[in-house]
Amino acid sequence: MNASPLDNIRIVLSHTSHAGNIGAAARAMKTMGLRSLYLVNPVSFPDKEADIRAVSARDLLGRARVFNTIDEALEDTVFAAALTSRSRELEHETYDARVGAEILLKNAQHHPVALVFGAETSGLTAVEVSKCSVKIVIPTNPDYPSLNLASAVQVMAYELRMALMQAKPVKPKQTEPATLNEIELFYHHLEQIMIRVDFLNPQQPKKLMQRLRRLYARARLEKEELNILRGILKAVEKHLSSKP
Amino acid sequence: MNASPLDNIRIVLSHTSHAGNIGAAARAMKTMGLRSLYLVNPVSFPDKEADIRAVSARDLLGRARVFNTIDEALEDTVFAAALTSRSRELEHETYDARVGAEILLKNAQHHPVALVFGAETSGLTAVEVSKCSVKIVIPTNPDYPSLNLASAVQVMAYELRMALMQAKPVKPKQTEPATLNEIELFYHHLEQIMIRVDFLNPQQPKKLMQRLRRLYARARLEKEELNILRGILKAVEKHLSSKP
Known part of the structure; x- marks a missing residue:
């Protein structure tokens, strides 16, 4: 397998309630070529339900890393995007899924980056969002914006793959980003x-x-x-x- | 609710094996504003597992229409796209998910159209594909192209919504710049x-x-x-x- 910027992108799932969603997220990742799964305080992991939903993406679960805090999960990253549906008063820069994926991929050319998803019901906390560089919103039906967690991972993973297929090689950056x-x-x-x-x-x-x-x-x-x-x-x- | 071309797009699931996937597909549809679910010979429907996975999209399941043949499910449509991952000798015009969604939406401005998904393991039959106008392929990891059925519906529903919005970026709040x-x-x-x-x-x-x-x-x-x-x-x- 050749090195790909996708290998620099870690999917961080914070405080996931349902183990099945972790498995389905792993499958969604693998179908689009993403491999690094980081879990922050999952309610249950490892878990049989996760294995079942992962189908042939169980290798990602086996290599998944589990942490107690989001700071540990963001270690070494130079850029992180928070997936969120909510608007807050003080907004980080906010992008839709497509532009967000392009920006994430650009930042992943030479350094690790993270795409962070919150718990199923409550999403990311304000503190978690504040530790990220930008926010990404997946456009949804305003009458029913309740995207399943693994579905949100699927959409973003798909957009990252689309961005990869359209990306032109970029020149190495002259400067070193802070972590x-x-x-x-x-x-x-x-x-x-x-x-x-x-x-x-x-x-x-x-x-x-x-x-x-x-x-x-x-x-x-x-x-x-x-x-x-x-x-x-x-x-x-x-x-x-x-x-x- | 205002009339939207999305209302002219029916999602057709043919010979679905797992009722849970029908429920998850309904949820995926509703999050993006799609409402018409057509089922061709589902293995089990209605089904408790479908209700569970639909969460608050059970209204779509309640209104879903069930048929014995794909011809009935395509009744009144002027255009249909077949979701497939396989290449066949005699190709229909084939588009990726993004361009396919744009074409589908354009055809849905004034008339009903269909987006057709096959069974989980075997996909659409050659006969089913031959009844459609074009083929749509979701780009995937060649080493693991096994997209879950509801995930495929989610990606296409998302692309249809993006096409509807004409990829309008989410604007951050207006703020006053310093001079x-x-x-x-x-x-x-x-x-x-x-x-x-x-x-x-x-x-x-x-x-x-x-x-x-x-x-x-x-x-x-x-x-x-x-x-x-x-x-x-x-x-x-x-x-x-x-x-x-």
């Missing part, structure tokens, strides 16, 4: 500084961190830029007076 | 702070400001985001000690 975990450390550091200078009240944080996350998610930070931002924070920290 | 002049003031302020905390040496500035400009230019700052960034700088300024 999402590194970016999380930056957010944490920034938050601490904002609290120390009384800009952020931890008792009443409002939506400050969400707004800043949205801004930097849009910018797609490079490793070097991230180092500069962290450097500024460290320098500021050193020069803060102990009492205002 | 370039406002952004200049931010850069200036940031530079001052970096100098004060000894992160930037004005004698040897390297390319720090250029790099930061590039980052924020890419992000296309909104007015409110700019206000937050300026607010952070002001708060930091107030808390800086006069001497390090």
Whole structure:
């Protein structure tokens, strides 16, 4: 098998309730050439129902990795897309399934990326979405938008394959993207500084961190830029007076 | 509900073996706004398993029509597309899922049309295909092309909805962009702070400001985001000690 950008795309299923959906998702992935399945806190896995629904995609289940937190599942990724149907006040950049798949594939040329799906009924939490780079919405019937989880995986996997068939080889990027975990450390550091200078009240944080996350998610930070931002924070920290 | 060309598109499932797939297909249809389900010789229907998998699309099952032959199911249609993965010697015109959906929708503007799916394992017979106008193939992984029946319905229903929307991207919320002049003031302020905390040496500035400009230019700052960034700088300024 030749290396394909599809191999850089991991499907992350967070808090899946029904094991059958994990199996059906694995089958959906394999029919389109996706292979990496990451599970965050599944209710039941491994599970006989998952095996049954996977049919001949059980090898994906056997290689699936299970984690306790989404941060672990996003380790090493430079880009993540959150599948969601809901609109929130503070939107990440939002794309439909087709454009979203193209963007995901473009980002997967040289580095690992993730496509993240939430629990069947409740979807992704706001915190989970905030850790992703963009949102993807599959257009649905507004009167009945209740797409089955494995069906949503199927549609996205299909769009990724279509994008692959249409993609032209791209030039290697000159710059190294920051990983999402590194970016999380930056957010944490920034938050601490904002609290120390009384800009952020931890008792009443409002939506400050969400707004800043949205801004930097849009910018797609490079490793070097991230180092500069962290450097500024460290320098500021050193020069803060102990009492205002 | 307004009249839509989707209402002219009937999904025909021929000789379906597993009732669960009929239910899952009904759900897949409804999520994309399709409503007419025609069944040719299903092994078991109505069936409890179909009801379970349909979830809230049971109304489609209730209105589903059951026939003995594909000719009856195609009654009144002016156009029919056969979903197939196999190549046969005498090919109908064959389209991929995307182009096929566009053609189907175009033909559905004023008259009934059909999209026909065969049995899970064996697919459509040569005779059934020969009664259709064109063939549609969903691109798959050549090493594992075994798409579940309801998943195939889901992909096609999704493509029909996309064709209906003419691939209109989901627009993010309208926000007020910051002016370039406002952004200049931010850069200036940031530079001052970096100098004060000894992160930037004005004698040897390297390319720090250029790099930061590039980052924020890419992000296309909104007015409110700019206000937050300026607010952070002001708060930091107030808390800086006069001497390090």
